[in-house]
Amino acid sequence: MINIAAIEHYLPEKVLTNSDLEKEFPEWNAAKINAKIGIDVRHVAGENETSLDLAFKACQKLFKNYDKSNIDFILFCTQSPDYFLPTTACMLQDKLELPKKTGALDFNLGCSGFVYGLALAKGLISIGLAKNVLLVTAETYSKFLDKEDKSNRSIFGDAAAVTIVEKDDSKADFQFSVGTDGSGFENLIVKNGASRFGKSDDATLFMNGPEIFNFTIENIPGLVEDTLSKNSLTMEDIDLFVFHQANSYMLNYLRKKCKIPEDKFVIDMKNSGNTVSATIPIALESALRNGKIKSGSKVLIAGFGVGYSWAAGIIEF
Amino acid sequence: MNTQTFLEKLQDELEEDNTLTLETKFKELENYDSMSVLSLIAFIDESFDKSLDTKHFKDISTVQELMELIGSENFED
Numbered sequence: 001m002i003n004i005a006a007i008e009h010y011l012p013e014k015v016l017t018n019s020d021l022e023k024e025f026p027e028w029n030a031a032k033i034n035a036k037i038g039i040d041v042r043h044v045a046g047e048n049e050t051s052l053d054l055a056f057k058a059c060q061k062l063f064k065n066y067d068k069s070n071i072d073f074i075l076f077c078t079q080s081p082d083y084f085l086p087t088t089a090c091m092l093q094d095k096l097e098l099p100k101k102t103g104a105l106d107f108n109l110g111c112s113g114f115v116y117g118l119a120l121a122k123g124l125i126s127i128g129l130a131k132n133v134l135l136v137t138a139e140t141y142s143k144f145l146d147k148e149d150k151s152n153r154s155i156f157g158d159a160a161a162v163t164i165v166e167k168d169d170s171k172a173d174f175q176f177s178v179g180t181d182g183s184g185f186e187n188l189i190v191k192n193g194a195s196r197f198g199k200s201d202d203a204t205l206f207m208n209g210p211e212i213f214n215f216t217i218e219n220i221p222g223l224v225e226d227t228l229s230k231n232s233l234t235m236e237d238i239d240l241f242v243f244h245q246a247n248s249y250m251l252n253y254l255r256k257k258c259k260i261p262e263d264k265f266v267i268d269m270k271n272s273g274n275t276v277s278a279t280i281p282i283a284l285e286s287a288l289r290n291g292k293i294k295s296g297s298k299v300l301i302a303g304f305g306v307g308y309s310w311a312a313g314i315i316e317f
Numbered sequence: 318m319n320t321q322t323f324l325e326k327l328q329d330e331l332e333e334d335n336t337l338t339l340e341t342k343f344k345e346l347e348n349y350d351s352m353s354v355l356s357l358i359a360f361i362d363e364s365f366d367k368s369l370d371t372k373h374f375k376d377i378s379t380v381q382e383l384m385e386l387i388g389s390e391n392f393e394d
Contacts, residue, residue, distance in 0.1 A: 210371040213358050217359075
């Protein structure tokens, strides 16, 4: 049904290392904490660098090996858009000089965004509105982080990933599984700056990490089971599991809880951190490069977080 | 689970060198930090198949109080 034809990503130049954090917060055991969350470096967008800019640079890398004239639809997933309006995807169409017949829309999801994006791309392809979708997952959470918020500054990194989803009838028609629990909306939130609380310079991100962990423990093992059974597959049929790279401690626990063997489970966030909706494509891209994913590999992907929102699916490479 | 096993497992989970007692205060532990709460959540889920409402976490100071939150029915002694 669909094929992932290409993936690229771009990380902003500026980096925040563990020793940078140690210097800023000498009383804090940054080394130990970062060993637990599995992150050495996170990249931070420059003051005038936005999600659109990161996405554009990722596209420039992508187009070295992919003919952009194939693209007929842009799906842009971000929670840190350049403007409330217009739509970031529209500006990207112009920047990339794609034809005016290109479809374009933004959607606002966090860590579940990439999987949702694939499902949406599949939908667009199924109804015949698109053949080659450019799925962008780009995020600059750093702009929402308080300078003093060492925990979230340790976890989140900025990035853009771009993925080409194309129609391919030689691939199996795998089904997606999604879920929502909006009752957890306040546990990962940027409260100020939008309509509910009006204008404010203080648009900072709040995350209740322990509650988010509880939510994943409660929902993700079931999501994996549901996705397998929907597709009449078992654990053994899957060659690789790529979950949203939230932090390595949480991932290791989820892996154990889902009973996934260690060698089939990807933890790959050391050099980029939790880049929200970009973590899965970044991890897929590196698994493709290092041969963990081969032609014919079946990969189960699962994204979960802010909303709460979660989604999983199976990709055949 | 009996209390002794619980204390040993908890010590292991929190990566502490010193033996824990019922009176041990979490915040006074050498290695206690923001990640320790995640360790507690994972440990309690794994051992008791129980999810703790994190709202209660800030009221917990000692190991004994954590055990009360888990529920006495989960301990044999």
